[in-house]
Amino acid sequence: MSETKRALITGITGQDGSYLAELLLEKGYEVHGIIRRASTFNTHRIDHLYQDPHDPDARLFLHYGDLTDASRLVTLIAKVAPQEVYHLAAQSHVRVSFDEPEYTGNTTGVGTTRLLEAIRMAGIDTRFYQASSSEMFGATPPPQNEDTPFYPRSPYGAAKVYGYWIARNYREAHDMYAVNGILFNHESPRRGETFVTRKIARAAARIKLGIDTDVYLGNLDAVRDWGYAPEYVEGMWRMLQADEPTDYVLATGTAYTVRDFVRFCFDHVGLDWQEHVKFDRTYLRPTEVDSLIGDATKAQEILGWKAQVLPPELASIMTQAELDAHRG
Structure with a gap:
């Protein structure tokens, strides 16, 4: 053994x-x-x-x-x-x-x-x-x-x-x-609440449930590979x-903006994100990273690894987890 x-x-x-x-x-x-x-x-x-x-x-x-x-x-x-x-x-x-x-x-x-x-x-x-x-x-x-x-x-x-x-x-x-x-x-649903994806998913759920009315975000144009x-x-x-x-x-090899992720989360709960998202410059970085899009070809060829869950589904998973958590 x-x-x-x-x-x-x-x-x-x-x-x-x-x-x-x-x-x-x-x-x-x-x-x-x-x-x-x-x-x-x-x-x-x-x-x-x-x-x-x-x-x-x-x-x-x-x-x-x-x-x-x-x-x-x-x-x-x-x-x-x-x-x-x-x-x-x-x-x-x-x-x-x-x-x-x-x-x-x-x-x-x-x-x-x-x-x-x-x-x-x-x-x-x-x-x-x-x-x-x-x-x-x-x-x-x-x-x-x-x-x-x-x-x-x-x-x-x-x-x-x-x-x-x-x-x-x-x-x-x-x-x-x-x-x-x-x-x-x-x-994932285990992401810290101060990270933007979790913050957005949590806000969408709380606004849908009538707990909050707005969420404050910084740069919506940043492109990420989630x-x-x-x-x-x-x-x-x-x-x-x-x-x-x-x-x-x-990486997934896909490119979506923070705005896209916001839309995916709010679409999941049937709300218009533009009615609830407010800009707050305190969330801007002194130097911004505009676009991160990964190429995971090497990992796929050597390790047989390939991402399956892409951002639209990821946003739904995270937002639904927030809804479930708040509903108990």
Whole structure:
């Protein structure tokens, strides 16, 4: 009987981390997650996966840790000795990164170095996934693939570029199995409420139910490539099962504006979006990313991965989830 695989997920309480934990548990993994200590519970996305750690059959374990605490990361890596590490944790809100550029760089950028160095110092044989981002492309015209030059337009994008290159450096300098998953926008009902897609879906549902009357948004002309998060975490897993480590773009290859997404959500509830959407310049970024459209040909050819859920269906999934949640 083969040994149970162990995986460590940073950012396990986030959207992607929760879906990835589900996927790995379904595949029979023992899953360990790093969570930050907080004065309030922040595990709601994974509460349904909870297992008593004292149960001999338990396969989900949570550990306190932080990307700014290098010694703790070394201790955890050595203790867990995972065969796979999925590094998803970050300060991941692009607009907030302009307000907190140093913190974003320290966690999203240098935090990746601390984790890679912890793996190297522990001397374990593991496969490492780095959550890279389409925001690294920034101002570079679409379509964007693995060979497209980076031109980040935010502290978040710049920090992700650092994380991308440090992962490649550890792959090339230390012969580490490290891959960069350059994921374009991927959403779900578990997206944080401050992210634009969730904000729009939530607003459409609340306005339909008479709870709210308006929603305030920034740039409606930004073009994005939106996919469905559960499909993207399967792509992450496939990257670490490949024979050789390399970097991949995951995307739908479709282009829709924020305005389109607004229309899809409000159409789902039978409302005219133009009667309820208001402009608020405080949501504009100092430097905007106009268009991100990914080319995932490499992932399809090597990993057999292809996005199935496209933005119109995604908007309906998210808006219906909000309706269901508010109706109880």
